[in-house]
Amino acid sequence: MALSLKKHPMPEQAPEVRAHNFEEVALGYDEETAVAEAERCLHCKIPQCRKGCPVGIDIPEFIAKIKERDFDGAIAKIKESSSLPAICGRVCPQENQCEKHCVLANKGEAVAIGRLERFAADREMAQNRPVEPIHYADDAKKVAVIGAGPAGLACAGDLARKGYRVTIFEALHTAGGVLSYGIPEFRLPKEKIVKKEIANLEAMGVKIELDSVIGQLYTVDELMQEEGFEAVFVGTGAGLPRFMEIPGENLNGVYSANEFLTRCNLMKAYQFPKYGTPIRVGKKVAVVGGGNVAMDAARTALRLGAEHVYIVYRRGEEELPARREEVLHAKAEGIDFRLLNNPVEVVGDDKGWVKAIRCIKMELGEPDASGRRSPKAVEGSEFDLEVDTVVMAIGQGPNPIVASTTPGMETNKRGNIVVDPETGATTKPGVFAGGDIVTGAATVILAMGAGKKAAAAIDEYLKNK
Amino acid sequence: MFKILEKKELSPGVFRMVIDAPRIAKKTQPGQFIIERVDEESERIPLTVADFDREKGTITLIFQAVGASTELLAEKKEGESILNLVGPLGKPSEVAEGIGTVVCIGGGIGVAPVYPIARAMKEAGNKVISIMGARSKEILIMEDEMRAVSDETIVTTDDGTYGIKGFVTTALGQLVERGEKIDRVYAIGPVVMMKSVADATRPLALPTVVSLNPVMVDGTGMCGGCRVQVGTETKFACVDGPEFDGHLVDFNALRTRQGMYRDMEAEAEKEHKCRIGLGRDS
Numbered sequence: 001m002a003l004s005l006k007k008h009p010m011p012e013q014a015p016e017v018r019a020h021n022f023e024e025v026a027l028g029y030d031e032e033t034a035v036a037e038a039e040r041c042l043h044c045k046i047p048q049c050r051k052g053c054p055v056g057i058d059i060p061e062f063i064a065k066i067k068e069r070d071f072d073g074a075i076a077k078i079k080e081s082s083s084l085p086a087i088c089g090r091v092c093p094q095e096n097q098c099e100k101h102c103v104l105a106n107k108g109e110a111v112a113i114g115r116l117e118r119f120a121a122d123r124e125m126a127q128n129r130p131v132e133p134i135h136y137a138d139d140a141k142k143v144a145v146i147g148a149g150p151a152g153l154a155c156a157g158d159l160a161r162k163g164y165r166v167t168i169f170e171a172l173h174t175a176g177g178v179l180s181y182g183i184p185e186f187r188l189p190k191e192k193i194v195k196k197e198i199a200n201l202e203a204m205g206v207k208i209e210l211d212s213v214i215g216q217l218y219t220v221d222e223l224m225q226e227e228g229f230e231a232v233f234v235g236t237g238a239g240l241p242r243f244m245e246i247p248g249e250n251l252n253g254v255y256s257a258n259e260f261l262t263r264c265n266l267m268k269a270y271q272f273p274k275y276g277t278p279i280r281v282g283k284k285v286a287v288v289g290g291g292n293v294a295m296d297a298a299r300t301a302l303r304l305g306a307e308h309v310y311i312v313y314r315r316g317e318e319e320l321p322a323r324r325e326e327v328l329h330a331k332a333e334g335i336d337f338r339l340l341n342n343p344v345e346v347v348g349d350d351k352g353w354v355k356a357i358r359c360i361k362m363e364l365g366e367p368d369a370s371g372r373r374s375p376k377a378v379e380g381s382e383f384d385l386e387v388d389t390v391v392m393a394i395g396q397g398p399n400p401i402v403a404s405t406t407p408g409m410e411t412n413k414r415g416n417i418v419v420d421p422e423t424g425a426t427t428k429p430g431v432f433a434g435g436d437i438v439t440g441a442a443t444v445i446l447a448m449g450a451g452k453k454a455a456a457a458i459d460e461y462l463k464n465k
Numbered sequence: 466m467f468k469i470l471e472k473k474e475l476s477p478g479v480f481r482m483v484i485d486a487p488r489i490a491k492k493t494q495p496g497q498f499i500i501e502r503v504d505e506e507s508e509r510i511p512l513t514v515a516d517f518d519r520e521k522g523t524i525t526l527i528f529q530a531v532g533a534s535t536e537l538l539a540e541k542k543e544g545e546s547i548l549n550l551v552g553p554l555g556k557p558s559e560v561a562e563g564i565g566t567v568v569c570i571g572g573g574i575g576v577a578p579v580y581p582i583a584r585a586m587k588e589a590g591n592k593v594i595s596i597m598g599a600r601s602k603e604i605l606i607m608e609d610e611m612r613a614v615s616d617e618t619i620v621t622t623d624d625g626t627y628g629i630k631g632f633v634t635t636a637l638g639q640l641v642e643r644g645e646k647i648d649r650v651y652a653i654g655p656v657v658m659m660k661s662v663a664d665a666t667r668p669l670a671l672p673t674v675v676s677l678n679p680v681m682v683d684g685t686g687m688c689g690g691c692r693v694q695v696g697t698e699t700k701f702a703c704v705d706g707p708e709f710d711g712h713l714v715d716f717n718a719l720r721t722r723q724g725m726y727r728d729m730e731a732e733a734e735k736e737h738k739c740r741i742g743l744g745r746d747s
Contacts, residue, residue, distance in 0.1 A: 171685050173502055173509075173549040211551035213685055217492055239687035243699065250692055250699060250718060252725045259688035267508060267682070273736040276508035276534055277682075278729035352721035399686055401704070 005108025008037045010115055015332040019302050022185045022270055025329060026090070031069075034119040038066040040104065041111045048101035049113060054449030055154075057081040059098060059113055066116055074120040082117075083157035083201070084150065084448065086125055086193050089118025091183060092445045093323050125196055131203035140165045141462055144229040146214045146402060149177020150444045151235035151435025153198065154451030155458075156206045162459050165205075167229070169212040174266060177237055178444070181266040182258070184296050186303065190265070215401035220409070220431060230465065231430045231458045234409075234417060235451060238396040238436035244288070248346030249392070253280060253354035257289070257297045257393035264300050279304065282388030286310045286357045288343055289393035290319070295326040297391045298335045309335050310385060314342040314362050314375045340364070340375065344382065346390055356384040396441050406431070416440055424454035425461070432458055466546040467501075470523060475606040478530045479574055480539050481515070487522030489514075489552045495581035496558030496676065496708055499524070500684040502549040503537045510534050511681045511703075513578035513653075514553065524552075527577035527606070532730050533737035554684045555707045558651075558674070560585040565648035566592040568640065569615070570633050570662060572654020573599060576607045578676055579653045584614040592616050594645070596636045598658065602627035633658060634665050647671055652711060656720050663711035673711035677702045679722055694718045 011027040012018070018025050029037065041063045049059045057078055065074035078085045094100075094114035102110035143159050145152045148170035156166045174180045175198045179188060188194060202208060214220065214236075223229045241256035243249050260279070263269040267277035281304040287297045290313035298309045311330070313320065316339050320327055331337070340362040347356040361381035364373040398415045409428040410418040417426055417433040424432040434450030436442055471483040489499060498513045516525035530539040541547065560582070567586045571579035576597050587593045595615040599605040600623045612618045619636045620628030629636055633654075640647065650673040652662040659675040666673045679691040679702050686704035693702050694715035700706060 171551065172683060173551070211549050212488075213551060213554065216553055217488055239685075241687065241689045243689065245699075250694055250722065252721060256689045259682060259690045262682055262688055268506075272729065273533075273733045275506045276537075276733060278508075278726045278733065280725060280729070352718070401686065 004040060005104070007040075007109045007112040007115070008033050010112075015329075015334075018186065019299075019333040022303055024189050025186050028122055029115055029119045031071075031123075034066055034116060035069060037112050037116060038063045041067070042103060044103055048103060049098045049111075052097040052099070052101040053081075054097065054445050055081045055452055057098075057117070062120065063111065063113070063116060066120060071120060071123050075124045078117060078120060082448070083154045084197050085117050086121035086197060087150075087179060087188065088445050088448070089114050089116075089121055090188055090193070091443075093443060095324065097445065125193070131200045133203060134160055134163070134205040136165055136205065137163060141230045142167070142228050143231045143233065143458060143462075144169060144223045144227070145233045145235060146220075147171075147177060147235040147237060147435075147437075148175035148198070148208060149235055149237050149435065149447065150179065151237070151437075151447035151451040151454075152177070152233065153201060154448035155233045155235060155434065155455045156451075157201055157204070158452050158455035159458060160201075160204055160206050162455070164459075164462070165207075167207040167209055169209050169214050169218075171211070171213045172266065173210050175208050175210065181262045182293070182296070184261065184265055184300050186299065187296070213401065215405040220402065220406040220428075224430060231432065231462055233424075233451070233454050233458065234402055234426070234431065234433040234437060235435045235447070236399055236402050236437045237447075238398055238441040240397040240399045241392070242395045242397060243392055244343060244394060246343060246345050248348055248354070251346055251348040251354050252352050253282065253388055254346055254390045254392065257287075257293045257391050258396065260297050260391045261293070261300065264304070270304055280389065281306050282354075283307045284310075284387040285389040285391065286312050286343075286385060286387040287391045287393055288312045288357075289395070290315065291321040291393065291395070292323060292326055293396075294391075294393035295322045295330050295335075297393050299330055299333060301389065301391065302333055302335065306389070310387070311335055311337045312341050312343060312357065312359060312385070313337070313339050315373070316340055316364060319364075319373070338385070342375065342377065347384060354388055354390055356386045357390055358382055358384050396436075398437050398440070402437075414440065422453075423457035423460075424450060425457060430461065466548060467550040468546050469541055469543055472541070472543045475527070476604040478539075479604070479606055480528060480530065482526045482528075482538075482541075483523050484526060484547065484550065485522060486524050486550055486552075489550065490517045490519050490522045490524050493517045493524060493553040494557035495560060495585040496578075497553035497555050498578075498684075498707060499526070499550055499552030500554060500681065501526075501538070501547050501551075503534070503541065504548050507537060507548070508534050509549070509682060509684070511554070511678070511684055513676070513707075515577035515580055517581070527574065529574050533733040536734070536737060551684065555703060556705070558582045558585065558708060560589055562589040562591065564589075564591045566594065566646055568594045568596065568637065568647050568650045570596045570637065570650065570652040570654070570658075571598070571611070572633055572652070572658035573604070574606065575654030575658070576611060579651060580607055580610055580614070582651055583611065587614045587616075594640065594647075595619070596621065596633045597628075598622075598633035598636075598654070599627075600624065632661065634661050637662065637665060641669065649674065650711075651676075656716050656723070659711060659714075660716035663714065663716070667712050674708050675711040675714060676707045677709060677714065677719060678707070679719060680725060693722075
């Protein structure tokens, strides 16, 4: 049988159906499809795919096990390197990571590594097997992890497996960070996937203290000097929303993407009034930005009943930073892309509500030194797009609350924590950091990779202490 | 889970709850607030900490049942629990000795958040003059508590049923008229009241601090739902405040943003009353 150059397609909900519900869009492989896809893997002698995985999963080995129908063996192999495979299989940008390096990608489509990872993880999760709890030594050392997002969860999982007593401090009432408040239900189911993965971590022996804002409730120094933690990992993410600083941004109907998505995902505002948190979505919505967060916000607005949703982005199609798959999903659902347009003002009515977003047309100049074509405004080309809701999804910065209350821990001029890239060690002894708080907004898997790296470095540090 | 140790109705629809929350009690300072969520389906709402007892490990919340979420909280009984309570949040009030004479103005339920500030100012050795305003005598709260921490306490009622007839600004005007040397004014209450105090003190160049209560979600600076216009800058009330220079706050914009969900709040309240079996016959 000739080798197929295409991936086995992922079954998904039809666009016209899914645009009106919050159910997961992609439905996952069944066993037969997974085995057939696994058979596409050539088992290269020197597997390139592993280079692209930030946590170094033994990809050919787990795929070989799927091919042999040893599904338990496959997930066991993945879990040697990854703490949250059901999540990563869904949200990793595999096209820029493992699948980018697959030799098949040169001729056709890469092996669907992400889909296979998801298959193995989902199959195991559906079996609800009890988690083996860790038996701690009496003199096990205590480590504090600040932030229950991907970096913190990965760091905590690895440290617990190494025998440390780990407590995660989380500011919100639910753990998961961006997995809970940011990425929508239709891409990453909360009850079925996120909560279960976190519950498994707790069953293993990781303690999670919710409603705990470090910097207010305890400082890092207090955790180390008074609460008995011998090392601290800071994984507080990039949770500070940016606004454009244009007139009219404080009008009613203007949201940051963080607020819009938090109301919907964490507070379940899409089930208002059964759930108490309201969300305001008009008939016409403009989402400003071109990243994954913008796609999530636009597709969420559609599902909340908006009749027309625009993506307003200052560069062109080629430059959209969002995953290609998300852009295609959004287009299939009917999102209207207004590229090479930049907002200059949010226009309000006399009652203080949004009625339009004023944009200026842009054109791309020659590539600069970095090879990026910078957009320039076309003079006199302003026009109004009539909308009643605006969501700003132009990026996030680091929340300063932990850094500003931790003397001796250096930050750079953007407010990100300065670390040794090899170990995640900050300038303060015993304190490590990783994920978006160090790199600025990046991906779930890079944050997990940083969490794992820091866990290894913390282990090393505490052994030598 | 956070247990409700005491519950009392101070005036119609206004409740005082003492809650077991040792971690928060240990750290709270005057001017700070908490965010609570009653149960799994509730929204998160901010409430100022009206009092705290570090030894007993308790904090006191005072709130008015004005919508679905506060009504749900008001239905909780002594011995029952609140699901989530996060805090302390926001910046503490700048309390110091040697400020001089501090006038603490509380409008309506705003007396509750003003009380810990007045107490701390008094403990720091300042002269505290308190002005408590209410629509009518029966809705006045915390009079004894305020008198206990103030050198002088003035009560005003809109309808003249108790104290001076008029608004808190009437009483403030009388203080100025009698030549009282005022070094700082705190004004907490409805937006209209804070605005009128700020308007009254601006021409006199009297430093005036107000505590703002915009809509909030997380309360930790991650969403900007609580953003307010202060001078030429946009600030997040949850982390930059909630206290700001009253002379710089755009109160009209604050009122507009507070009304963003008004119709939905009415819908939620109706839904809530249906669920608890009220209002079915009406």
